[in-house]
Amino acid sequence: MEKPDILVIGGGGREHAIVHALKKSPRAGRIYCAPSNAGIDEEAEGVALAVSDFKGILAFLAGHPRIGLTFVAPDNPLADGLVNLLEEHGHRAFGPRAEAAVIEASKKFSKQLMKENHIPTAAYETFADYKKAEEYVLSAKYPLVVKADGLAYGKGVTICRHPAEALKALKDIMLDDVFGNHNPCVVIEEFLTGREVSVLAFTDGRTIKTMPSSQDHKRAYDGDKGPNTGGMGAFSPSPYYTPEMDAYAKEHIYLPTIEALNRMGRTFKGVIYFGLMMCADGIKVLEYNARFGDPETQAVLPLLKTDLLEIIDAVLDEKLDTLDIEWSDRTAVTVVYASGGYPGKYEKGLPVTIGDVGECYVYHAGTKLADGKIVTNGGRVLCVTALGNDIADARNKVYAALNNIRVEGGFYRTDIGLKE
Ligand SMILES: Nc1ncnc2c1ncn2[C@@H]1O[C@H](COP(=O)(O)OP(=O)(O)O)[C@@H](O)[C@H]1O
Ligand SMILES: [Mg+2]
Numbered sequence: 001m002e003k004p005d006i007l008v009i010g011g012g013g014r015e016h017a018i019v020h021a022l023k024k025s026p027r028a029g030r031i032y033c034a035p036s037n038a039g040i041d042e043e044a045e046g047v048a049l050a051v052s053d054f055k056g057i058l059a060f061l062a063g064h065p066r067i068g069l070t071f072v073a074p075d076n077p078l079a080d081g082l083v084n085l086l087e088e089h090g091h092r093a094f095g096p097r098a099e100a101a102v103i104e105a106s107k108k109f110s111k112q113l114m115k116e117n118h119i120p121t122a123a124y125e126t127f128a129d130y131k132k133a134e135e136y137v138l139s140a141k142y143p144l145v146v147k148a149d150g151l152a153y154g155k156g157v158t159i160c161r162h163p164a165e166a167l168k169a170l171k172d173i174m175l176d177d178v179f180g181n182h183n184p185c186v187v188i189e190e191f192l193t194g195r196e197v198s199v200l201a202f203t204d205g206r207t208i209k210t211m212p213s214s215q216d217h218k219r220a221y222d223g224d225k226g227p228n229t230g231g232m233g234a235f236s237p238s239p240y241y242t243p244e245m246d247a248y249a250k251e252h253i254y255l256p257t258i259e260a261l262n263r264m265g266r267t268f269k270g271v272i273y274f275g276l277m278m279c280a281d282g283i284k285v286l287e288y289n290a291r292f293g294d295p296e297t298q299a300v301l302p303l304l305k306t307d308l309l310e311i312i313d314a315v316l317d318e319k320l321d322t323l324d325i326e327w328s329d330r331t332a333v334t335v336v337y338a339s340g341g342y343p344g345k346y347e348k349g350l351p352v353t354i355g356d357v358g359e360c361y362v363y364h365a366g367t368k369l370a371d372g373k374i375v376t377n378g379g380r381v382l383c384v385t386a387l388g389n390d391i392a393d394a395r396n397k398v399y400a401a402l403n404n405i406r407v408e409g410g411f412y413r414t415d416i417g418l419k420e
Contacts, residue, residue, distance in 0.1 A: 004068025004092075005029040006309075007061065008044065009051050009082070011037050013336070013365035013383035014294035015073050017301045018308070019044045020361070022071075025309035029066060038352075038374045039364025039382075051077045054085055061091055068092055069312065075151055078290050079105035094312050100261055100268040101290035107156075107187045108149045110288050117260045119253055121285045124189035130174045133186055137166035140188070148173045149185035154218075154230050159191065194279040196286070197238045198296050199246075201254060201274070202311055205267040207320040208254050212303055212327055213241035214296040215420075220343060222415045229343045230380060233335045233416030235391055236299040240278060249276065249283055257288070269315055298363050298383040299332040333394035333417045334385040335402060339366070340409035342379035347409065350376045355404030360397060361385040362405070381407045391417045 006028055008015050016039050022028050023043050034057065036046030049056045051074050061067055072082050072095035081098035095101075103110045114121040122145070127133035137144070137160075146169035148156030156179060158169040166188075174184040201210040214236035220226035253274060261268045273289035273296075292301075301308070305326040314323040339346035352374040354362055363385065366378015384401055388394030395417050402412060 003027060003029040005064065005066040006031050007047070007057075007064075007067050007070045008033045008073060009057065009070060009077060010073035011035040011040065011051075012294055012378075013363040013380065014292050014297040016040045016043075016363040016365070016383075017298045017361075018071060018073060018292065020363070021301050021304060021308040025307045027307065027309045029068075032064070032067065034060070037364045037377065038367040038369045039362065041369065052080070054080075054082055057082070058085070058089060061086070061089070069094060071095065071312070073291060075101075075104055075289065075291055079151060092316060094270060094316065096268050096270040096272075096290045099266045100270075102266070103257075103261070103268070103272075103288040104290040105151050106149055107147050107287065108185055111187055111189075113257070113260050114285060117256050119256050119285060120282055122189040122192050124187050126185060126187050128185045130170060130184070133170050133174060133188065134167065136188060137170065138163055140166075143191040145189045145191055146170060146173070147187040147189065148179055148181075148183070149187060150179065150181040150183035152179040152181065155179070155228065192277045192279050192284060192286070194277045195240055197241045197276050197278060198293055199241070199249065199254075199274045199276060200292060200296065200300060201272050202315055202320060202325070203258055203268055203270070203272055204315045204318045204320040205258065205262060205269050206318060208250070208258055208272070209320060209323075209325050210246065210250070210254065211300050212237040213246075214238060214293075214299050216293065216296055217413060217416055220338075222413050227343055229338070231293075231295045231336065232338065232413045233333070234295045234299040235331065235333045235394070235417040235420065236296065236303060237331065239391070239420055245278070245283060249274070253283065253285060295334050295336055295380075295383050298361075298385050299334040302332050302361055302385055302387060303328045303330065328387070330387045330389065331391050331394050332385055332387050333391060333398045334383050335398050335412050335416050336365070336380050337382040337384065337402065337405065337407050337410050337412045338380050339376050339378070339407065340411060346379055348375070348377050350408040350410075352376060352381060352408070353406045354382075357384065357401035357404060358397065359386070360401040362401075376407060376410070381410060391420050
């Protein structure tokens with residue numbers, strides 16, 4: 001199709017970064033985004049549909065025949081088979097089908113895949129029976145890590161220092177269904193120590209091309225204190241992820257993962273995310289995601305020089321091997337400006353003011369327009385990204401921009417990338 005219109009599914013900072021990148025493509029027609037936010041609305045046409053409203057999405061596509069591509073960004077619709085459904089209705093969709101997205105949606109599945117294929121990861125056991133899990137944690141070595149098998153909004157993992165914490169985590173998942181996914185299965189794994197790094201990659205199921213590495217900051221407050229969040233900031237690339245590590249991981253982790261999925265008839269096409277821990281005895285996989293991470297995407301995509309739409313086409317046409325993907329050699333730092341109280345209870349509808357941010361990118365996450373003014377509409381409100389010659393330079397720029405931004409009652413970490 002000549003310059004197809006595009007529908008992006010999702011409405012957070014990640015989707016704003018994706019829309020912004022697609023907007024730059026000379027191959028793209030109009031861009032729609034469901035459900036969008038105040039920032040995305042400035043670059044795309046917002047569509048008032050929830051990411052879970054599959055019927056609504058199909059109806060919207062039926063009414064907009066010029067849409068030649070639907071980009072499914074968030075985890076839940078991927079796991080629930082939105083790409084499968086779109087393909088069955090003859091639509092072109094970017095993102096893994098449900099049978100491949102299961103590497104994120106089921107930690108039990110992904111651990112088994114790694115074990116069977118000798119992909120380095122923490123030793124583990126799985127349990128579906130509470131009594132057996134209880135018995136195990138009462139006699140296990142600590143610390144250990146309890147993980148809910150299914151999607152849990154980034155809250156399904158507990159690092160346990162003693163049996164009481166493990167028992168609480170087991171009760172939450174197995175007896176009380178606190179994540180509401182009716183999945184009592186848990187993975188209990190060995191506690192690893194080391195530095196974390198995330199590696200995103202494009203894959204068409206045959207070729208895999210990694211993006212610059214990144215590191216996110218999960219805890220709410222400076223010094224990695226406070227509760228876990230969806231992510232309070234990120235930088236890219238990580239200075240600790242060397243070309244040698246990349247070569248090792250390609251051979252022992254990335255390719256074996258893609259090939260294992262192929263052998264199972266679960267070919268993965270889209271963006272795959274490797275959560276890695278650099279341990280004393282080598283790199284190990286903490287988890288897979290089946291999509292762009294948030295907020296890593298807001299740090300990584302601004303470094304992309306190649307047309308994102310050209311990459312998407314190469315993935316869908318299984319021609320990724322023929323494409324040279326170019327990245328800037330600059331460093332990106334992204335800081336999340338969150339609502340006061342996040343990740344706990346927070347108020348919505350508070351004013352957001354964005355002044356002069358120089359060359360920084362301001363990606364909107366939880367915002368909306370009310371009477372023509374931007375107000376808060378979520379826990380993570382804005383993601384601000386600066387590019388610099390190194391982390392220190394990018395940090396200076398991003399925090400200078402943040403001085404001219406105000407989210408009433410909000411907060412952000414002042415130490416993103418500081419240790420580096
Ligand atoms: N085996 C482990 N050892 C030490 N820390 C871990 C381990 N598994 C997970 N973690 C920590 O918990 C975080 C969340 O775990 P992860 O498996 O990425 O799940 P999710 O992102 O779905 O919550 C990781 O980023 C890491 O900091
Ligand atoms: Mg994770």
